[in-house]
Amino acid sequence: MRAEADLLSSVPTKLYIGGEWVDAEGGKTLTVTDPATGAHLATIADASESDAKKAMDAAAAVQESWGNTSPRVRGEILRKSWELLMERRDDFALLMTIEMGKPFAEAQGEVTYGGEFLRWFAEEAVRINGRFGSNPEGTGTMIVSKRPVGPSFLITPWNFPLAMATRKIAPAIAAGCTAIIKPAELTPLTTLLFAALLEEAGVPKGVVQVITTSRSRDVSPVIIQDPRLRKLSFTGSTQVGKVLLKQAADNVLRTSMELGGNAPFIVFDDADIDKAVDGVMIAKFRNIGQACTAANRVFVQKGVAAEFSKKVAERVAAMKIGRGTEDGVNIGPLIDEKAVASSQAFVDDAVQLGATVLTGGKRVEGAGTFFEPTVLSNVHADTRFMCEEIFGPVLGVIEFETEDEVVRMANDTEYGLISYAYTNDLHRGQRLIEKLETGMMGLNTGLVSNAAGPFGGVKQSGIGREGSAEGIEEYLTTKYTFIPKA
Secondary structure (H helix, E strand, O other), X not given: OOOHHHHHHOOOOOEEEOOEEEOOHHHOEEEEEOOOOOOEEEEEEOOOHHHHHHHHHHHHHOHHHXXXXXXXXXXXXXXXXXXXXXXXHXXXXXXXXXXXXXOHHHHHHHHHHHHHHHHHHHHHHHHOOOEEEEOOOOOEEEEEEEEEOOOEEEEOOOOOOOHHHHHHHHHXXXXXXXXXXXXXXXXXXXXHHHHHHHHHHOOOOOOXXXXXXXXXXXXXXXXXXXXXXXXEEEEOOHHHHHHHHHHHHOOOOEEEEEOOOOEEEEEOOOOOHHHHHHHHHHHHHHHHHOOOOOEEEEEEEHHHHHHXXXXXXXXXXXXXXXXXOOOOOOEOOOOOHHHHHHHHHHHHHHHHOOOEEEEOOOEOOXXXXXXXXXXXXOOOOOOHHHOOOOOOOEEEEEEEOOHHHHHHHHHOXXXXXXXXXEOOOHHHXXXXXXXXXXXXXXXXXXXXXXXXXXXXXXXXXXXXXXOHHHHHHOOEEEEEEEEEOO
């Protein structure tokens, strides 16, 4: 593995605007730290409103030429980007581990997952199709064509620094859109290194800009309110998403919103319990529980609740806590002190309502923002688990009796991103596909994300889809032309 100091010295620290690495206006900077130790990792440019305007100018200046670039060229650039990323997978994995905290093995998995968006949309770039044919009356010809929607503003979260960037940048490039990406203040280094990779892969100047900032509330509106912007894509909390949607309304922007989740994980008494335990370990504790797809409400039928809780607690108690670069670590640090306090508050609330702590339940003393992976049994249905996203390594088992009851509880939320269900009853599985109000579902599995699958939710979990054939459509506009017969 490459030395950390050597890797960090290779990461750009400036803004990337118009194909140039530039300082922020006034030389302003922000600091990036390691959540496992609190140590300083890098000092990078802190963009201002003026820098945002420059990024928008650069994206708008080359939109026409990039939109007219052949799909094959756009696809080949994405393919080259994927090849370079695979060659440097360990560098990107290590960088994510030290700036975000996830275990190195999980970070390697993210590189593979994030890379697949580059490869997938390299292939989709040459499959942008329209339609041609007679109208029903036979009086003329109808042509339906697709064009890039235009300059796009892409806002990514801190929890999956690479995959969230590739999931947005790749379809934008494939569709012929220029882009401005703003990574999260807490984990910007991966995006900066990825921008350097895109530059090496041949992305023309001005097609992709990267602005890092500690003042998103001031900087983002400059771009969103610019009449030249045509698309806004955001992954993050529902609360922030609502604010951005209001800002986007003034210019009637195309929007993609991948927002919060409150995923139900349902285990019926006819399920294979060992497989359900395997599934919840992935769905709950992957990325230290810091994922919008994380199992949030674990519903287990009463007849198997005790067995399930015991087996999960044994697995969780054996997990190794530590910095993600250490061998065998399963649980790294949470992203910051707020996340630690939030996890503790969820545990305390459940215990006050009668839950039993089977393992974990508190902060790990010492340096870093570590919280013990936790399992609670006998969680009351009135707990905060039912209505708020946890975003931490805390699992609570809520018992239920009937299918109708658990479907009602699962759907009793404003969120609708993903659901998980374990049952060996085929007919029940089919009923759940129809009844559970979520944009995605894992049936007898705890992991569904795939570049070829449409990722997104319903209700207040978002608008639009990322990945799959649907993903590129988010960056295309449809034009209908009618030509009457002579």
